[in-house]
Amino acid sequence: xxxxxxxxxxxxxxxxxxxxxxxIPTGSKTGFVGKNGTGKTTLFHLIQGHIGADSGSTExxxxxxxxxxxxxxxxxxxTVLEVVLAADKERTALMAEAETATDPDRIxxxxxxxxxxxxxxxxxxxxxxxxxxxxxxxxQNGPTHELSGGWRMRVALAAVLFSQPxxxxxxxxxxxxxxxxxxxxxxxxxxxxxxVFMISHDRDLLNxxxxxxxxxxxxxxxxxxxxxDTFETTRRMQMELNNKSREKTLDQIAHxxxxxxxxxxxxxxxxxxxxxxxxxxxxxxxxxMFDEYAxxxxxxxxxxxxxxxMVTLDKVAAGYGEKIILRNITQRIDPEDRIALVGVNGNGKxxxxxxxxxxxxxxxxxxxxxxxxxxxxxxxxxxxxxxxxWTPLEHVAELMPLDNETKRRSRLNQMGLTTNRMDxxxxxxxxxxxxxxxxxxxxxxxxxxxxxxxxxxHLDIDSRDALVHALNDYEGAVLIISHDRHxxxxxxxxxxxxxxxxxxxxxxxxDSYQRNLTSTRDSKGGGGGAKGDRKLSKQEAAARRxxxxxxxxxxxxxxxxxxxxxxxxxxxxxxxxxxKVYNGPADRLIALGKxxxxxxxxxxxxEERWLELSTELEDAERA
Numbered sequence: 001x002x003x004x005x006x007x008x009x010x011x012x013x014x015x016x017x018x019x020x021x022x023x024i025p026t027g028s029k030t031g032f033v034g035k036n037g038t039g040k041t042t043l044f045h046l047i048q049g050h051i052g053a054d055s056g057s058t059e060x061x062x063x064x065x066x067x068x069x070x071x072x073x074x075x076x077x078x079t080v081l082e083v084v085l086a087a088d089k090e091r092t093a094l095m096a097e098a099e100t101a102t103d104p105d106r107i108x109x110x111x112x113x114x115x116x117x118x119x120x121x122x123x124x125x126x127x128x129x130x131x132x133x134x135x136x137x138x139x140q141n142g143p144t145h146e147l148s149g150g151w152r153m154r155v156a157l158a159a160v161l162f163s164q165p166x167x168x169x170x171x172x173x174x175x176x177x178x179x180x181x182x183x184x185x186x187x188x189x190x191x192x193x194x195x196v197f198m199i200s201h202d203r204d205l206l207n208x209x210x211x212x213x214x215x216x217x218x219x220x221x222x223x224x225x226x227x228x229d230t231f232e233t234t235r236r237m238q239m240e241l242n243n244k245s246r247e248k249t250l251d252q253i254a255h256x257x258x259x260x261x262x263x264x265x266x267x268x269x270x271x272x273x274x275x276x277x278x279x280x281x282x283x284x285x286x287x288x289m290f291d292e293y294a295x296x297x298x299x300x301x302x303x304x305x306x307x308x309x310m311v312t313l314d315k316v317a318a319g320y321g322e323k324i325i326l327r328n329i330t331q332r333i334d335p336e337d338r339i340a341l342v343g344v345n346g347n348g349k350x351x352x353x354x355x356x357x358x359x360x361x362x363x364x365x366x367x368x369x370x371x372x373x374x375x376x377x378x379x380x381x382x383x384x385x386x387x388x389x390w391t392p393l394e395h396v397a398e399l400m401p402l403d404n405e406t407k408r409r410s411r412l413n414q415m416g417l418t419t420n421r422m423d424x425x426x427x428x429x430x431x432x433x434x435x436x437x438x439x440x441x442x443x444x445x446x447x448x449x450x451x452x453x454x455x456x457x458h459l460d461i462d463s464r465d466a467l468v469h470a471l472n473d474y475e476g477a478v479l480i481i482s483h484d485r486h487x488x489x490x491x492x493x494x495x496x497x498x499x500x501x502x503x504x505x506x507x508x509x510x511d512s513y514q515r516n517l518t519s520t521r522d523s524k525g526g527g528g529g530a531k532g533d534r535k536l537s538k539q540e541a542a543a544r545r546x547x548x549x550x551x552x553x554x555x556x557x558x559x560x561x562x563x564x565x566x567x568x569x570x571x572x573x574x575x576x577x578x579x580k581v582y583n584g585p586a587d588r589l590i591a592l593g594k595x596x597x598x599x600x601x602x603x604x605x606x607e608e609r610w611l612e613l614s615t616e617l618e619d620a621e622r623a
Contacts, residue, residue: 001026001061002195004021005021006021006057008055009054015045018220020056030213030223033213034217035217045064046058047060069159076529077144078143078144079140080130083155088117091164094110097110105157134154134490154181164193164442173185173200178344178345179514182483186208202483203487206227215231247517250270256280278367288400307371310477313329314328314330316329316361316364316366319360320351327364332534335355339495340492340496342481342496344462353379353453373449378451385441390428392421396411396436399441411440413441416440435459451478451479464484478491480492552612559610561619569622
């Protein structure tokens with residue numbers, strides 16, 4: 001379907017692609033991954049012909065239609081459904097021509113073609129896609145200009161999906177979706193009848209909706225079969241084999257060089273030395289493979305003792321103007337709470353976040369927060385707080401007026417910004433870099449609580465992992481609103497849901513919630529389910545959780561043990577790396593070696609046990 005050959009492209013003197021080649025097979029579902037700022041979106045522009053390559057080519061099968069989400073989101077008087085229907089240009093043109101055509105033969109051709117492309121089902125198909133992306137019937141029939149920017153982007157996504165191009169290019173399609181919309185898109189793409197090439201950093205989407213991965217690294221493109229987990233495992237093995245081969249070749253070269261250095265001056269050994277020189281010239285060690293640098297996140301720990309509870313809500317109502325969005329909220333938040341707030345978009349998740357952050361006042365009930373409690377709130381609209389013409393260094397200088405430049409740059413480094421980006425204007429930073437800067441600024445003084453509303457939208461996979469580590473190290477409370485299931489599962493232990501005009505705790509795990517979302521959608525599609533069925537479903541889910549609880553506990557115990565063993569091994573390796581230990585008693589050195597071997601053996605057996613338990617859990621959940 002798509003062939004990229006010897007592609008080279010530079011932007012402002014920086015090379016994004018250097019002699020890069022890859023082939024995307026027809027019908028494949030391919031995820032496109034790589035660090036932020038390496039050129040993934042640029043490649044999409046090259047494929048669509050928006051820009052030209054310096055050398056090489058991107059070729060798509062002849063007559064194949066390429067489709068991508070429009071850069072300009074629709075915002076006119078047309079209804080949402082009309083915008084999506086208009087995306088099928090052939091159907092639209094044929095329908096218009098049918099209104100004016102007078103030649104009987106041409107009229108026959110038009111209606112034959114309309115039948116061939118299932119034009120009679122177009123409205124139902126478009127409506128189904130819109131419903132999957134969160135548009136109920138009343139919204140489908142409303143004008144697009146009444147929608148917010150995020151909902152307009154959903155309309156643009158629905159339009160390109162409806163047009164069913166032969167090559168579908170998607171750039172972070174889940175950024176404007178809630179968890180329900182993401183789950184629907186996951187299923188839709190997995191069964192899409194044509195070729196998909198998708199930029200995404202959503203692990204779950206890349207594991208369930210694609211069957212191959214293209215990796216952009218060091219200006220090259222590499223194709224891998226399988227989903228993201230398979231790609232990660234395959235690449236790790238390739239790196240290990242490659243680097244072992246490199247070390248072996250370098251050792252061989254060093255051994256030959258020693259012979260040459262020793263005997264090149266001796267007449268009796270001159271020929272042998274020369275032969276080894278030729279052998280050295282032929283030995284070409286492979287280039288070292290390594291991961292590109294992924295900057296860590298570091299959040300400042302709370303500066304004051306945290307009160308218990310930190311926040312209490314008693315029958316609280318919240319909204320805007322005179323319109324109440326949420327009511328009767330009775331909850332509490334304690335130090336070290338890790339809460340994921342889920343629910344369909346439009347049910348008040350962001351409103352609740354603004355209420356906790358103090359951006360809006362409670363419209364009823366009682367909201368209490370602990371004395372001196374500072375709450376950091378990250379949301380996409382918060383990006384507007386960054387000054388476009390200021391550099392990150394200038395933003396930090398405002399908060400550190402008495403410190404020198406070295407300390408200011410050190411603080412920026414903790415936020416994960418590299419030296420060469422510290423003097424770049426905020427408007428020229430990538431989305432991921434701006435997100436890092438904003439998170440660093442709002443947590444600058446060590447807040448007691450963090451509210452993160454879709455924090456991973458502009459972060460690559462390694463940066464998302466770095467965020468997970470930083471959140472797990474943070475000692476304050478955290479509330480996360482996200483469609484990123486990996487982030488939720490890795491950082492949160494409590495689920496709250498925005499539903500029915502309030503916020504309540506959800507007595508189930510994320511997997512159960514996802515299954516209920518899917519079953520609820522299916523039952524709605526079939527005309528709705530009875531209350532008794534829903535009650536039975538909840539009882540079954542509770543029984544299922546109880547049945548799997550011991551297995552999950554064993555997995556957690558194994559993970560804790562692996563972490564402890566790795567820590568012990570790292571301590572021993574740190575001691576063995578110290579030259580002083582080799583000048584001390586031999587018994588100590590022997591004991592360290594034995595301990596390392598014992599811990600290593602124990603770690604291997606624990607990892608095997610963990611894999612067995614994890615496989616057992618996956619099989620049980622699928623059953």
